Amino acid sequence: MKILAIESSCDETAAAVVEDGRKTLSNVIASQVKEHIIYGGVVPEIASRMHAQAISGVTAKALSDANVDLGGIDAIGVTYAPGLIGALLVGVNFAKGLSYSSGKPLVPTHHLRSHIAANYLTQPSLEPPFLCLVVSGGHTHIVAVKDYTEFEVIGRTQDDAAGECMDKSARSMGLDYPGGLNLDRVSKGGNPDAYSFPRPRVDGSKYDFSFSGLKTAVINTVHNASQKGESLNVPDLGASCIKAVTRCLTENTLAAAEEYGYKKIALAGGVSANSVLRADMTALCAKKGIELFMPELKYCGDNAAMVASQAYYEFLSGNTAGPDLNAYATMEI
Numbered sequence: 001m002k003i004l005a006i007e008s009s010c011d012e013t014a015a016a017v018v019e020d021g022r023k024t025l026s027n028v029i030a031s032q033v034k035e036h037i038i039y040g041g042v043v044p045e046i047a048s049r050m051h052a053q054a055i056s057g058v059t060a061k062a063l064s065d066a067n068v069d070l071g072g073i074d075a076i077g078v079t080y081a082p083g084l085i086g087a088l089l090v091g092v093n094f095a096k097g098l099s100y101s102s103g104k105p106l107v108p109t110h111h112l113r114s115h116i117a118a119n120y121l122t123q124p125s126l127e128p129p130f131l132c133l134v135v136s137g138g139h140t141h142i143v144a145v146k147d148y149t150e151f152e153v154i155g156r157t158q159d160d161a162a163g164e165c166m167d168k169s170a171r172s173m174g175l176d177y178p179g180g181l182n183l184d185r186v187s188k189g190g191n192p193d194a195y196s197f198p199r200p201r202v203d204g205s206k207y208d209f210s211f212s213g214l215k216t217a218v219i220n221t222v223h224n225a226s227q228k229g230e231s232l233n234v235p236d237l238g239a240s241c242i243k244a245v246t247r248c249l250t251e252n253t254l255a256a257a258e259e260y261g262y263k264k265i266a267l268a269g270g271v272s273a274n275s276v277l278r279a280d281m282t283a284l285c286a287k288k289g290i291e292l293f294m295p296e297l298k299y300c301g302d303n304a305a306m307v308a309s310q311a312y313y314e315f316l317s318g319n320t321a322g323p324d325l326n327a328y329a330t331m332e333i
Contacts, residue, residue, distance in 0.1 A: 001074045002066070003315070004098075005308035006059065008091030009083025009111050010138075011042045013054040016304035017066035017073070021312030022120055026065035027298075027305040030054040037177045041167070048086035055094050062304070070102045075320075077107040077311025079114065081328035082138075088327035096323055107311040108321045111302075112139060112333045113151065115268040117310035118299040123266075126293045131262040133253045135277075136269035137163030137180065140209050140249075142256050143333060145266075148313035151333050154256050155207030162245050163271045165211035169218040169241045173234050183238045184274050190235030192243035192276075195221060199247060207256045214244055239276075246277045250284055257290060266293040273300035 002025070007014040011032040017025040032050050036042050063069060078095035080088060099106035116132050128148060134141040140162045142155035160168075163180050170179030175186065197217050202208040218241050225232045257265055265285060271277065278294055285292040299306055 001312060002068060002072060003075050003077050003107070003308040003311050004059070004062065004070075004073045005077035005109070005304045005311050006055070006091045006095050007079045007114070007302055007304040007307045008051045008055065008087050009079045010087060010302055011036055011047045012302045013051045013058050014302065014304035015055075015059040015062035016308050017062055017068060018121070018305055018308035018312065021117070021309045022124060024121055024305045025068070026062045027303055028058050028062045028065065029303055030058050033178065040171055040177050042084070044084045044086055047084060048090055051087055051090040055090060059094070059098075070098065070104065073102070073104055075105040075107050075311065075315050077109045077307050077314070079111050079307050080108040080325060081331035082111055083329065085327060085329040088329070092325060092327045096325060100323060105315065105320045106322070106325060107315045107319060108325055109307050109311045109314055110331065110333060112141065112143075114306040114310040116143065116145060116266065117313070118268055118295040118303075118306035119266045119293050120309050121299055121305055122296045123293045126264070126266065129262070130264035130266055130293070131253065131257050131260065132266040132268055133249060133272075134268045135162045135249060135271040137161060137167055137271075139269065140211070141333065142207055142253055144260065144262070149317045149319065153333060154260065155205070155209065155252055157209040157211060158202055158205070159210050159212040160215055162209070162211055162249060163269070165215040165245055166241065166271070168215050170238070172219045172222045173232070173237060180271060180274065183242065184276070187235055187238035187242055188275070190233070190237070190239030192239040194233065194236035195240035197240060197244040199244070207252050209248055209252065211245065211248070242274065242276045246274070246280050249277060250280050254284055254288065254290070263289070264291045264293065268295065270301045273297050
């Protein structure tokens, strides 16, 4: 079964064709980084306009790269929640038009479910149940994946996401957008023990996260140094920030796996590309005898192949929509 999927939840316009939820036939992404970099982050109105400009060409290329036309597609998947509402509406309305004109079923797909499904594209042995740490610029969740379309959130951030913390910390250090990616790059070789940052905990919710205080601590370190005329070692500060974030992520995830009896852990989301997080999780899981699954780097950020993968399982479970499908800025997984 071939699924054509469309992703437009933030600042990547993407389309892909995936066969049987596991085999990527095409994966096309039009990035908007160059347009947003001058603002230090994503401008929603600009993102929406650029999606509208790119979506037709990106979808045509995805079909061409997969050597298939709409007649050879079995269903059309689209990200409909969560995300920037204007950006989502571009993808949803385009997918509805394709579905109506071609007569192909329309499959509404949740963005976070898709990030989890990114692992299926490169980890053929991975099947539910497993525990997944979903970590990105907008989300930080520990999710029990009970089946392909059955999920339970065990822990989540109570304020900022881990990616938000690293993005804003990077911006305060003078690094360009995307902050998390550039923070990872410049921090290689830095001393992660040069600066001491708090380990935030959430009272009464032992698997939840809180990153707003950590973000503030990093920003205050930068501002205090500036006010005193002192110079900062950016690689050291970046490495210390990343260490503080990954310590929270790994400790909570491994503790949840132990309590709930999971012997398989997966990573997902844009921050799953972070080199320190990947290395730390690899070492800790090996030490505890837990099997670790991570998506290829090309599937960590937003892309449509992951949407097509999850849409395949949604379609098999009978999850389809009609022309009244709407987009939603927020939605539980």
